[in-house]
Amino acid sequence: QVQLVESGGGLAQPGGSLRLSCVASGFTLSRYAMSWVRQAPGKGLEYVVDINTLGGTTYTDSVKGRFTISRDNAKNTLYLQMNSLKPEDTADYYCLRIGPDYWGQGTQVTVSS
Numbered sequence: 001q002v003q004l005v006e007s008g009g010g011l012a013q014p015g016g017s018l019r020l021s022c023v024a025s026g027f028t029l030s031r032y033a034m035s036w037v038r039q040a041p042g043k044g045l046e047y048v049v050d051i052n053t054l055g056g057t058t059y060t061d062s063v064k065g066r067f068t069i070s071r072d073n074a075k076n077t078l079y080l081q082m083n084s085l086k087p088e089d090t091a092d093y094y095c096l097r098i099g100p101d102y103w104g105q106g107t108q109v110t111v112s113s
Contacts, residue, residue: 002026002102004095009107012085016111022078022095022104030073033098036080038091038109046091049080050098062088085111 008020020036035050049059049069057069068081078095092106 002097004097004102004104006093006095006104006107009093009109011110011112012082013113014086014111016085017081017083018085018109020080020082020093020095020107020109022080024076024078024097027097029071029076029078029097034069034071034078035096035098036069036078036093037096038089038093039106040088040091043091048093051078082109085109087111 003025005023006020008018010018012018031053033050033052036048037045038048039045047060048063049057049067051057051069051071059067066084070079071077090109090111092108094106095104
């Protein structure tokens, strides 16, 4: 059974950091392209970053230089390190397996002083 479980969200101050985790089960994470997607309150889904099977990454402009996607194949886990957080990063963050698509349940990130 395919499952993606995100964790690591919470409240952070502007300029702070959080690390999101997405533990995968039921499939081998490294064999799929994976993405982090977010949805801010009252807004639509926004692609944040993806990582392909070769480790290549693509970031949306608003997070370049601040966020880093990585994966630990031994732990079958995807990460999103978020630094220099801004209030506009406040959103529900989802990890997404691509092709066939499968979504986690999301973890909430709030950036506020």
